[in-house]
Amino acid sequence: MKKWDSDIVTSIILRIGVVLSVAFILTGLGLLLVRNGSDGYTLQQISDFTSNQVTSSSLLPGNIFYGILRLDGLYFISMGLWTLIFTPVTVVFVALFDFVREGNGRYVLMSAIVLTTLLFAIFIL
């Protein structure tokens, strides 16, 4: 079996994360323009950046899946932004896995604490 190099794996994950996210964002923007709005908001409301009419609090992460099936631009953008958020989570997960393989108990514990804080912030807070 080829030797697993976590530095290289991390590097690849980071790159894929950014590319995927940009792809989702650009698709979302295209959909916003083509369909002249999204999720019941007009394009004018969505693009007004001096007020907070359309913000993340109305875009529940749980709705992203159906939003994407409906080809809803705002949910494509949301998917892109959440891809960004989950990229570092994946990196920490890889590090944890690597420390487990090395049998480095102290760092297994530490990366588990980091991962817990992250997941706690994402899913609970």
Place this chain on the structure above:
Amino acid sequence: MLGLIGVLLSFISIVIAGFFAGFIGSVTGLGGGTVLVPLLTLFFGVPIILATGASLISTIATSAGSASAFTKRKIANIKIGIGLEMATTIGAVVGSFTLYFIDKANLLWVIFVLFGTVLLFSLVPTIKRSLVELPKQIPPDRSSEIFQLKGQYYDPRLKRVVDYCGVRWYYGEFVMFFAGFISGLLGIGSGALKVMGMDWAMNLPMKVTTTTSNFMIGITAATGSSIYWKLGYIQPFIASATAIGVVLGSYFGAKLLMRLTNKEIRWLFFTILSFLGWAMIFRGISNSSYISISYILQNLYSVFLSIILISIAYYWLKRSRGAARNEKMG
């Protein structure tokens, strides 16, 4: 049709602001957010809370983009980075909620002032960085062994493998809590504070410090961003435009950085950063309703103070570099 073009133009204008921010951020090593938040609030009229949201989530993208290169070349120390992330992620949680309470108390002008102050103080280690190559060796302490702070990397400029060993892990972790706190509070990567933690407290070489900090910024920012999301601080239209702009800007900035290191042009960027710092402070004071200063005066004062500040820094650095050279020769 006209509306469509207007929307597209406003999207592109934010992408350009993001590009500019990412470019200066990567050339100076401060990261995109530090420039982006002042640009969006001072010149685009974006409410500061939405500017911090857009900035923080874009920070993940820049961190991922540049960390990808540094982890591959094995300069960033992932192990040390993850260990220190315990404090930064918790700091980011505390910082994000502090921002929420400040927002609810209608005290957002404080964020302007704090932002400007942090920006100005971040300039100190950023400017000083051009002085030092490798830190003086300090004998390993207890924490070096407990937390396995040994490492090595290949330095292409010195043309050799550099071995290093970090010390005082506990101090490092302590500084990192504040780095995370500031990141969550102001929506920036707070790379300058992370660098301070690893450079001053843990005595790691600058190359390792900056690249590891870059790697860590993404994890810290992801923690804060997910909380910002639920608080409604992320406006998808702005955030997507800045994310794209900042990624492009920092990519070109990093390409150019190779040729710009220690060149005088960096002083122009330092001056711009200093201007943004002072301008944020004046805008904050003005928003506080205690003192009112017109926009023109705010900008004039900021230009004036920046020129003085950067001139002093410039001559101070020239002198200390000259002194260091004399010492070497003598």
